Amino acid sequence: MDDTYDHIVVGAGTAGCALAYQLSRESTNRVLLLEAGGRDSHPMIHIPLGFAFLMKHKDINWCYQTEPEPELQNRRIDWPRGRVLGGCSSINGMVHIRGQREDFDHWASLGNRGWSYDELLPYFKHHEHNAKGSNRYRGVGGPLWVDEVPCQFDMSALFVKAAIDEGLAFNEDFNGATEDGVGYFQVNIKRGRRQSTAVAYLKPIRKRTNLTVQTHALTTRVLFEDDRAVGVSYRHTRRGGGSVTARCKGEVILCGGAINSPQLLELSGIGDQARLASGGVAVKQHLPGVGENLQDHLTVNICQGLKGINTYYEEVKPLRFLENLLQYIFARRGMLAFPSAQVGAFFRTDPQVERPDAQIHFAPAAGEYNDKGTMVTVPGTTATVCYLRPSSRGSVHIQSDDPTQHPAICANYLSSENDRQHLIAGVKKTRAIFASPVLEKHRTSELLPGDNVQSDEEILDYIRREAVSVYHPVGTCKMGNDGMAVVDDRLRVRGVSGLRIADASVMPTILSGNTNAACIVIADKCADMILEDRRS
Ligand SMILES: Cc1cc2nc3c(=O)[nH]c(=O)nc-3n(C[C@H](O)[C@H](O)[C@H](O)COP(=O)(O)OP(=O)(O)OC[C@H]3O[C@@H](n4cnc5c(N)ncnc54)[C@H](O)[C@@H]3O)c2cc1C
Incomplete structure (x- = not known):
């Protein structure tokens, strides 16, 4: 298969499902959504308390671990991440928290235009259906169900x-x-069933013919012509692992999450020049911030x-x-x-x-x-x-040019x-x-x-x-305009064109709370910016 789309979204996790939903609203926009994992058919995904059974489930979880953590008696800390439609929203604790006003105002104060709390509040309201009704802070009519326990x-x-x-x-x-x-807590549970973004965003639009969802598709590289991203290579892990090329006229958007988006950039030659060269990866763009600035709770x-x-x-x-x-x-x-x-x-x-x-x-x-x-x-x-606001910083980097090898995660807790x-x-x-x-x-x-x-x-x-992780890694492709920023405030990867990132990795600093809701907002805002830029 060698097909052409308008946009390719890599990773059908929390952000990827929301982004694919928004981009495919225009029926003329052909969108390909690639997910390394499979469909969310495991019953324990949908029974809320079932999440406890998914923490080490290798079929639907990347089952990452950190390197030995020096300040935690050299223990390796488990980092479950969803590898399934819905990504981490299919295995997470379902607690719905936005973060504090000052968290987002801080992002804006770093020079990120459009990311203050007041500018993001409409997105937070728009994506939810709050079972308690709407008010100045709450929204109704959105895809994501928010309710009390x-x-x-x-x-x-x-x-x-x-x-x-x-x-x-x-x-x-x-x-x-x-x-x-x-x-x-308010939670993403609707009448006793988990509301992942796969359930809330993808399921209702399965009849959209302009959206192709490809599961078991491990994206291995972003493809470039000169400095422009024009598609991706992926391996169909259930059909013999052969390599497939998908091309797009518009943009490639990485939604692989805080571990896999920097991994994919590095595999594609975007990262610190010396590090890539020593790993045998041809350098496309020197961006020293890729994989740095890792933060977690x-x-x-x-x-x-x-x-x-x-x-x-x-x-x-x-x-x-x-x-x-x-x-x-x-x-x-x-x-x-x-x-x-x-x-x-x-x-x-x-x-x-x-x-x-x-x-x-x-x-x-x-x-x-x-x-x-x-x-x-x-x-x-x-x-x-x-x-909630640790000053420790870690990193995520590839250990070889093999896309199936887990990257080295140093949280530096x-x-x-x-x-x-x-x-x-x-x-x-x-x-x-x-x-x-x-x-x-x-x-x-x-x-x-x-x-x-x-x-x-x-x-x-x-x-x-x-101590263990709350599973909130962020920041490894941070948004900003300093030398370590990976994307600008329109989420475009610096130094190349046609490539954006929309997931937890772009957060410059960790939120004072859980991270799922903000990832959806990042996706929704990214979709608006892509469509705006295309129109202009
Ligand atoms: C166990 C657990 C509990 C949590 N509890 C909560 C909670 O209660 N409340 C809360 O707000 N937050 C919680 N979080 C955090 C929250 O779920 C995450 O911050 C959020 O889901 C991250 O979204 P994302 O889109 O950045 O990445 P993800 O949701 O991880 O999505 C990334 C997707 O990309 C896919 N992918 C990655 N690489 C590739 C590739 N190369 N090719 C194709 N596909 C690829 C992955 O398989 C995955 O589906 C929890 C997380 C975990 C793991």
């Missing part, structure tokens, strides 16, 4: 009370006027033992589990319809900080490893806390003293919430980190042993 555990309500007791304000809409405080669990109150521990006992299963099958309710976290809190690690810089994801569940190394639920609850101190403060605050008199009746011992961990040094040691 269907029913809550008493323990969730108690955690909210305990956080209020500890000085946090109740926040009824983290995506409204402020993210500050404690409250219930690192999180650590505080598990509190409980008695006399319902948690997942009771819900997974055989009879209750059967009830939950039947409830899910017949009414799409119960435990199986829950997202990864039901309650959230955004707070300051230091009263002097001007806006929240730490986030808690809370779930009425706790687990412990038994002597066979298997995780079993125990009567307890978990609040996992992360520092906790490489700055700032990040270590803020995470220690976050742990202390989370413990203070669990110590609230509100929980007196139900509290047993602290399961993690445990009473023997008290001093800052002991807490830091615990973090080094146990």
Whole structure:
């Protein structure tokens, strides 16, 4: 097959599905959407609590790991990434958070025109259908369903009370006027089913004849004529792995995510000249920022033992589990319809900080490893806390010119003293919430980190042993106009033409919150800019 399209979108993940949807609205626009993974037919993708089964599922997950992390006792940290229609939105925790106004205003202050909060708010409103209706901050009628967690555990309500007791304000809409405080997450779950971007954006438009979705298509290189991107090469991994060329008249847009978009640029000869030359890749364009500026949220669990109150521990006992299963099958309710976290809190690690810089994801569940190394639920609850604006920076780079070899990911977690101190403060605050008199009746011992961990040094040691990723890598093809910027504020790759990037990799700095919703906004804005530029 050697075909010609108007646009080629590489990667049908969170951003890629939204972008393909927008670009193919004009019926004369022929769009090819290439996805390395397969269709989203695995049932666990669609059952919200099923996400726990997808973390190491090699058929639908790239199953990346970082290199040994020096500040985390040289542990390799798991980085699941969706390799399936919907990308990470098919395996993520479904928590719907936009980030803080100041995050986007900061992007704009770096010289990125059009990226301030006020300029992006219409996009955030436009892409959602908020089950609670519209207001100044919320939208209705968009493809993406946003709702509250269907029913809550008493323990969730108690955690909210305990956080209020500890000085946090109740926040009824983290995506409204402020993210500050404690409250219930909104989620991308519609009547008990996950709303990935494959479900919300691609499914309703499967009859559009101008959109071709090609799965099992591992894109290996962007093709250029002179300095203009004119298509891509990809391997059909289910049909013998032969190489296919697809050409386009308009633009190629990379939506491979924060790991794979820089990988694909480097495989195509765009990156740091010396690095590419030493890897045997012919240099097309020297862009030293490709794969640099990697940022992620690192999180650590505080598990509190409980008695006399319902948690997942009771819900997974055989009879209750059967009830939950039947409830899910017949009414799409119960435990199986829950997202990864039901309650959230955004707070300051230091009263002097001007806006929240730490986030808690809370779930009425706790687990412990038994002597066979298997995780079993125990009567307890978990609040996992992360520092939201780390100053540590890492990198993602190819290790060879083989597109099937995983790139080397160095997150460099906790490489700055700032990040270590803020995470220690976050742990202390989370413990203070669990110590609230509100929980007196139900509290047993602290399961993690445990009473023997008290001093800052002991807490830091615990973090080094146990912290994991919140799975929010961003920034590896950052937008901007300094020497390390990879795309400009219209998301065009610098130094070449006909090539843009629209995914988490273009964020210059990480958001103070979860990253999925902003990736959709990046895609929607990219589509507008492509169509605008074409018209002009
Ligand atoms: C386990 C987990 C839990 C998370 N929980 C939340 C949450 O609760 N809330 C939230 O807001 N965010 C969450 N996130 C983060 C959020 O989902 C991501 O930030 C977001 O999905 C990233 O979108 P993206 O478009 O940049 O990349 P992705 O969604 O990763 O899409 C990239 C797509 O490109 C494809 N691809 C890559 N390389 C190629 C290639 N060479 N050829 C063809 N196709 C290719 C991939 O297979 C993938 O489908 C979570 C992430 C994970 C992994």
